[in-house]
Amino acid sequence: MGVAIRRAVESDRAAVTRLLDEAFQDDPVSCWVFPDADHRRRTHHKLMGAFLDIVLSEGRVDLTEDGRAAALWLSVPAGEPEDHDGEDDGPAEMREAVDPDNERVELVGRLTGAVHPTGRAHEYLLLIAVTPEHQGEGLGTALIGSVLDRCDREGLPAYLEASNARSRRLYERLGFAFTGRPVDLPDGPRMWPMWREPQATSAVS
Template sequence: MGVVIRTADGGDRELVAGLLDSAFQDDPVSGWIFPGEEDRRTTHPRLMAAFVDIVLAEGRVDVTEDGAACALWLSVAADGGDEDDEEGFARLREALDPGNERIEQIGTLTAAVHPVGRAHEYLWMIGVVPGRQGEGLGAALIGSVLERCDREGVPAYLEASSVRSRKLYERLGFELVDRPLDLPGGPQMWPMWREPSASR
């Protein structure tokens, strides 16, 4: 039986934010942004909710019908899209945790490595609740968009935040862009690009 996927709306905000919070609590990048466990427990959910709000307003959120997995997508123009992205992270820092410069820093660093010059679909985040990881839900969510990308001749981009996710994306046709992004005093992220292909 296939995975049923639907487009989320404002009524799904809490579901999606909670799902992302549980999926990324132990993620290396989340641990770098919020190195203190208590801070991560309290502030991380608010950051995930802010991300959901941004993508619900500017992009698309796909969620499995059972609410176990979701993907946040933005369509990026050839010129790189919104120049206010970095300012947006500064505002997030001010609103959520003014003393935590890493909330702003992660936006600045990922923006600096984000490819420009071609329109593409950007997988900002994808999350699967911990008890359901490894069932193919993430691949199904990504695959539905990649099929459209192939039909329409549109590339896709993402930043992998763990070795495990990087391997999944490689299986789906993504390749490392240039070199990994080294977070200062923290883990690596892997900027990855996928060319569309009619043969996939």
């Protein structure tokens, strides 16, 4: 039985923010950004909401009809990054909006940005979330697969950062490969940037 997927809109913001917050509360990267559990429970949703606002404005949020899973995608054009002199204000603005005294909010953005490929246009999976009680049911695979099918038809690569070994294995099964340059958060977990070349599709007459 297929998974019904639709594109999220602004009126879905509160529900999707709750979904992201719940799904990533215990993620290794979230725990590194917000090491104090009480502070994480109070603040983590702001970071998820900030990411969501960017994608609602500039990208695409795919949501299962039952609201149990969501995927946040950005279309990245080819070319050099705009911050040639290291003056990208995005991570600093994120920190100011989410948790001004927490330098890790800014640092994780700068470290992942430093390894993000710029040579070719691609689809960037910023976040994918499934409610904890429904993980392992194939919802995430269905969400990713719908975009990867389009990437294959259009000849577009895809990119993401795996934040734990379990998700890395899932992405490898979907055709992603580790780029060879990890992101090691200071005194924290490793992230695996992963790239997927478009795969040949069978012609249909």
